[in-house]
Amino acid sequence: MTDLTCRALIEEFLSDYVEGRLPAEAAAALEAHLSVCGDCVAYLENYRSTMKAAKSSGHSTPQNIPERLVQAILAARPG
Amino acid sequence: MGQSSPAVCSPTQPRDAASASTGADLLEAFRSGDAAGFEQAVRQFGGRLLALARQLLRNEEDAQDAVQDAFVTAFRSACSFEGRSSLSTWLHQIVVNSALMKLRTQRRRREQPIEDLLPTFIDDGHQARPAVRWSESAVAALEREEMRQSVRESIDRLPESYRTILVLRDIQELDAQTVADLLGISTDLVKVRLHRARQALRTLLDPLFVVQA
Numbered sequence: 001m002t003d004l005t006c007r008a009l010i011e012e013f014l015s016d017y018v019e020g021r022l023p024a025e026a027a028a029a030l031e032a033h034l035s036v037c038g039d040c041v042a043y044l045e046n047y048r049s050t051m052k053a054a055k056s057s058g059h060s061t062p063q064n065i066p067e068r069l070v071q072a073i074l075a076a077r078p079g
Numbered sequence: 080m081g082q083s084s085p086a087v088c089s090p091t092q093p094r095d096a097a098s099a100s101t102g103a104d105l106l107e108a109f110r111s112g113d114a115a116g117f118e119q120a121v122r123q124f125g126g127r128l129l130a131l132a133r134q135l136l137r138n139e140e141d142a143q144d145a146v147q148d149a150f151v152t153a154f155r156s157a158c159s160f161e162g163r164s165s166l167s168t169w170l171h172q173i174v175v176n177s178a179l180m181k182l183r184t185q186r187r188r189r190e191q192p193i194e195d196l197l198p199t200f201i202d203d204g205h206q207a208r209p210a211v212r213w214s215e216s217a218v219a220a221l222e223r224e225e226m227r228q229s230v231r232e233s234i235d236r237l238p239e240s241y242r243t244i245l246v247l248r249d250i251q252e253l254d255a256q257t258v259a260d261l262l263g264i265s266t267d268l269v270k271v272r273l274h275r276a277r278q279a280l281r282t283l284l285d286p287l288f289v290v291q292a
Binding site: 005006007008010014015039040041042043045046047049050051052053054055056057058059060063064065066069070072073074076077078079 | 112114117118121122125126127128129130134143146147150151154155198200203204205206209210211212213218221224227230231234245249250251252270273274277278280281284285288
């Protein structure tokens, strides 16, 4: 695989690459492109940061279940 | 919500929920139809399950309804739970199902087409609007709750079928097959939508994270 375009890198290979599922030959072609394309390096880094941001967004301060909801669930318990 | 028979599993002796400190003990108390065990499970897992429901449903009332429905469903079907996963994992899956059912019955919001948020390319394959590398200090600010809230608001702007997959795969970290099964779609479609969701979220996060000149 040679002469990978930015479009092919971003649309077809990026997801598998960041998840470590891209076959070695394709990964080598992708990395060859990255070595000469600062735009795609920036896109890749931002894509990874996006995944980190999404993951972080799920971290919130410890949340207790409201007592009112606990009581509603207990009241709805079958039987 | 309708009432039905309690899920008392006949071979199991009722357990003292007060001593049910481990997941396995709590599961046995839960399966025995013990009211105290049920309450302990609600208190022990309810907060995390509510947080999950809030991620999937934007509305607090819907999220609380989904958690309530899930606990009642779990109690009814406790006997059929074979214990191949932990009680916590099982409850998570029931809450996800409950939330997805709610999403399917909701009126669809006006959504920005995902295509508007994807990168564009010129004829030779280069990016039409080259990406600008994000500020490291801005990304590091994800330690702060207000930045995470801004990210959540951006995730909420994604089209529903993409947002759901992003939440399940990248936040809840469910595997692709599990997500495909939950949504009734192929793993290939999960993969395509996840990639597009990440790209669209990247576009939405650009104003938050890009280096200011």
